[in-house]
Structure formats: structure tokens, C-alpha cells
Amino acid sequence: MKISFGLNYSLKFVKIPAILAICCICMSFIVLEKSAKKRVEKAFTAYIKDSVQVEVALMYNRENLPDRYFSPVVTPVCEEGICYELVVDVYWDLLGNFLEYKESKEDPFTKFDHIRFTASDHQKMKDILADKTSLLANYEAKDLVDPRVEIKSDVIDGVTGATYKSLSGAVVKGAVYSSHTLWHIVNGIISAKIFEHTEKLLNDDLLVQMLQSSNYNQQFYALNKIDVEKKEFQPYLFDLLAKGESYVPFFAIEKLPESIWSSAEYQERSAELLPELEFKMQNEVLNKLMGKAVVREALRSLIKNSKGLRDNQIEKVFTILRENRKNLENKEMDKLADILYSENTTLSKNAYRILSEIKPQNKKVNQKVKSYERRIN
Template identity: 25%
Template sequence: MNLLRFTLSTGEELRYFKVATIGGDYPQNQVSSIAYKDTLTDDSLFLVQSQAGIPLHYFKLITTEVCFERECRLLNIRVYWNITGRYLGFELPAGEFLSKRDHEPFSSEEYERLNDLLANPNLPLGNISFEALIETPAPDSVDAVSGATTTDVAKMVVKGAAYTTYTLWNILHGPSRERVAGLTEKQLTPELIDLILHSPDISDRVWALNRIDPKNTLSPKLSTSIMAFIVGDDFYLAYTAVRAITAAHLRAEALQLALFGAYPVASHSIQSMIISKLTEAPYLSPVLISRSRSLLGTLNGKQLGDILKWYAHHGVNDLETGQAVAEILKNENRFISRQAYTFLKKMNSFDAGITAALAAYEQK
């Protein structure tokens, strides 16, 4: 792969865009562009970055023929990706336009529809050939490109511009998309990941969470961003954020305390994940154990069971914890008190108070 640099051209253009991963208006003189050249395909993918080296987006210049009724015109368009590989938008040079059959230019509504279709990664346009999109005309009729689209496919293309829709969608969601993501992955730093975690698009945030370095300590900014997701309203973001935390990250006492601090306000499912994740920690902070003890009397049966299993896994058997669990033996809910009893029996404490509490429970 050869690395080339070039300067962006200026001029009025027709532009349709979705929300950017990293927002902000960057004047022309505050960005630079790098072209990644594939010598096998003679195809270039351009990265636009800020003066500080922050990647902003990628684009590719597309020049191809679009044919209708055996007549062709050259399509000149620039397509854009966000740095996570997500579709960003398209741009036409001044005087250029997209057209349908009979060379009728797109309306504003049709440009908007194309923009929405290209932004949808779930269209099945990558799994079928273009010929399958249309009702092929008779052999002596006009070429297949001008055939009518089928009823199902009409929902996936701009009417009268099936080929244009199909071609652009496959360019945007084909190998170039993976290449974009791969190029960004090579540039990831904790600072860049944190920027992506603040994207207005949830798929960007999930993308960044799934690429957090599993081996090195999390920066304070990353820890704060992750914890905000865990206590947030979006379950999938919270789920992905908890999964992004590793045993290596949990070497940091501050992260252990922050993660358990989210426990009281998290949803029930996320609470179970938090305790399961803390089970993976290489050790438990004494401060964490102390804080968890203060919650024992407020927990329901499922929550108590999770935490007692967590204690058992880490060999938590100090006197203060044993005494706190012994208090639960007085709970009228037999399911709850029985879990405390089972834990204490395995703990095998010689403390007189705990032994007396167990004997009293057994006589009930």
C-alpha cells in the first residue's frame, strides 16, 4: 500500500450527509488528507484528518457509467464513510447530478431517499446480483438496466434508479467499509476511543467499546465514559460497556469501586453482570468489600445469591463480613436467610456470635 498526500478541492457541491462520528466544523486550512493507494486495484481511499491528527472521515472518488435505454452517462460522485466504517454521505461536483430513466434528474426528495437507503447497512443488496433486482425485458428490448424493479426491491432503491442505488450501496458497504474500519483501528488511542464514545450515533459507541484495549489500564476519561453507559438508560450500551471491562482493567481499585458504585442504580440484568465481572477481578479491594457489606441487608434473594457467590469465589471470610451475613439469618424470607446460612456454614467461622446465630437459625 502506497501512501499519498493531496489537497482537497473547493467549489460548490451538492451534499447529502448523515451525522458524523466526530463532529465540528473544520475549515479547509485546518484539515489534511492522506490517500491510501491499493496498487492491485489502482483504487484510492482518502482519509481527512484534523491538524492534530484526529481522523475525521474517509472518502472515495467514484467514476462509473450509468446506462439507461442503451445510453450512458458518466457518474462522478464522492462517497464518504465515518471513521468507524459507517456511511456518512455523498457529494456531487458543481453541475453534476444523479438521474433516473429518461435521464430525468433526481428530485430533492429522491436525493434524501437515496441518502437514507445508503445509510441502511441491513439492506440485502450485497447478497444478490443486480440482474435479480429487476424484471428482465425481452431479448430484443432495451438492456436489463432499464427493466422495471420488482415489488420487493422497489422498497430498497430509488424508483427509476435501481442501478445507481445498487452500485453505490455495494461500494459503501463492500470491502472499502472494512478497510476504513481497519485503518481507524490502527490509529486507535485512548483519546480517540473516548472521542468516538461521545458520538451521537449508538453504533459508533458500540464499535468503540468493542475495541478498547483489553490489556492496559483504562484512562480516567475512558473509565468515566464507560461508567456513564453502565448507569444509562440504553440496555445494550450498558451491556456492551460491562463486557468491555477486563480482569486486567480491574487491577485498578478505582475502577472496582466505580463499577460497584453503579450497582445500586443499574437494572437487574446489569447488576448480575457487574457482580460477574467483579468475580473476574484479580483481587478485591478491601474498601469494595466494606461497601458491599453495607448493602447486604437491602438485597433480594437473587442479588444476595450473586454477591455471596462472589464472596465465595474470592475467599472473602473476614469477621466483619461473616457478622454482616449472620444478620441476614433473621430475615423472614426463608429463601434469603437460607442463602446466608449456606454461606456461613461453608465459611466455618469460629466466632461465637456467628456460631450462636447459626444454631438459632437451625432451631427455627
């Protein structure tokens, strides 16, 4: 029989024997491994609520590297002497951060009065579980509701208190006890043990995988673990300038050794990368190239990509070009001459200035320069 009691979620009013729970866990691992055709192995055993045993598995990807952790959780939730079973599959990343959960088809998530979770309820729950700084960390379940305000259930003969307004944002409305229970399962001892387990598995391949992930926490963690002087890490570190999440690109660019910016390969890559970067990171890259001996290929890319930059960035590009004017040859002169016709006056004026300073021995370029002079005079 399924019931909804107070603000609790719907769960079976039957205690599953320990042996049945263990069998369910084992079967989950077997089915998961067969369906995914990837390696899955037991990582560790944890105990929640002091006595509830939880088996946590480590799932590997197709490259046979650790990918994520998984646990089929079966735990009692007790309120006012009545206990229910919570059945849910939970997934964490390699550092113990919540990724997702999958509800049981037989025991779907419900809230007050046995109402099924909506899509927005599930999203709210996932947002709650992903927040390690949640207010739920500081409260016992009984402290989340105000017993002075009673809410009567239309499904069972019972009442419960209303959630305190100051805490309403920290729980799914109508599912306060499931929010509290699941948050502590996801972000408690299991999360800490996952982090410890992953640290024992660390190697260069796993760090590279973290750098290449789209997970901010893993990118940042690997960024602080790698030896930046190792050349094998440098391509992945450089890729973070464009692919890093949140503030990772700014940490990555500071981690790159100075030798990178004197390298012909990375000078050209950084110049080609400019259109893909946001404004602040464009400035960081240009600042790194200023004062360096820059190769022709990179100078050519800087000229080509200067059209999409702001005025102060254009000034930086032409500072770099002037510092390396000896490396500017016919191809670069042609591109600068084309810029003379740009509607951006900062571009055209800078192109004219540097061409006037260099005085190239190129008839076609000189004709364009003279044409520009007639236009502005």
C-alpha cells in the first residue's frame, strides 16, 4: 500500500528484508553492467543513518577509465514513529558531486497527498542535491516544519506541519522529508568516500580525462593536480582557454608556462583561437603575446582576426605587429592593405600607420596606400 503522510513523499509501507535489499543491489549492478557493456566494479561500502548499508559502484567508460559512481539506495525514512522505504538510484561524479538520480518505477517520487512529482519538481530536487552549501546541511528533518501550522491530508488520517518560509526554497514543495533525506545521502559520508577513492586511482590518463570533461569541478581539480611543465599536459591545458567551464580558462592561462607563448605552434593556435574566446580571455591572450618574438603565421592570423575585436584590442594587435615588423612579408602586407578599406577607423588608421612606417617594396600594396591617402586627404 502506498501512502503520503504530511509533507513526506510516497513510499511502500512495507519493510524490505535485508537479504532482499542486498539482492536488489546486486541485480542492479548486473543489469547496469550488461546494458551499458562497460566495466562496473564495487568501490566501497558506506553506512548512512548509522546502520543502513549502501554499496557504491564505480562505473568505467569505453576507454576503461573511471567515469562516475553509482549506488542503488534503499533506506528507511521515519516520521513520528512511522517508517517508509526510500528507493532511488543515485549517481555522483568522480569527486563526489551529485550528477543525477533515477526514481524507481515501482516507487516513484510523490509529495503531499500522494501527488506524483512533476518535471519541475524533479528539476528542483536535482538543483537542491547539487548544492553542497544548502541550508539542509544545518537542520534536522524535524526542524524543517512548523508544528503550529497543521496541514491535513486528504489521503490518510493524519496531519503534518508546514515548512518554515525561510526554508521553503531549500526543499521541494510538499516533499520536505524526501528533500532532506536525499540531500544528506547524496552529500554526506558517501560523497567524502568517493573523493578519497578517486584520489587513490589518480594517474595521468585520468587527469587528462578530467581536463577534457565539461565538468567544472573536475576541470578545476585536475588543473591543480597536473604538473604543468609536463609537455603531454600542455595541449589539454591550452584547450581550456576556449573549452573551460566558468572561471577555469582564467586559471588555465595563468598555469601555462611562459615557454608556451614563445612557441611557434601555440602562438599560431592562440591567434587562430581569438574569435572563439570571450572578451576578457581575448585580452589575456593578446597580453601574453605582447613583447614576444611572434612568428609570421601567427601575425597573419592576428591581422585576419583583428576585424572582430574591439578598439582597445586592435591597438594591442598592432603593438604586437610593430614589435615584429621584421617578420611581416608580402602576404601579411597584402592583408594589412585590405584592412585600409575597413569601415572600422581604428583598423584602417593602424594599418595605414604600420604600412607607412615599413614602406613595403610591393607595388600593389603601395597603390592601396596611396589610394587611402587620397581618400582621407
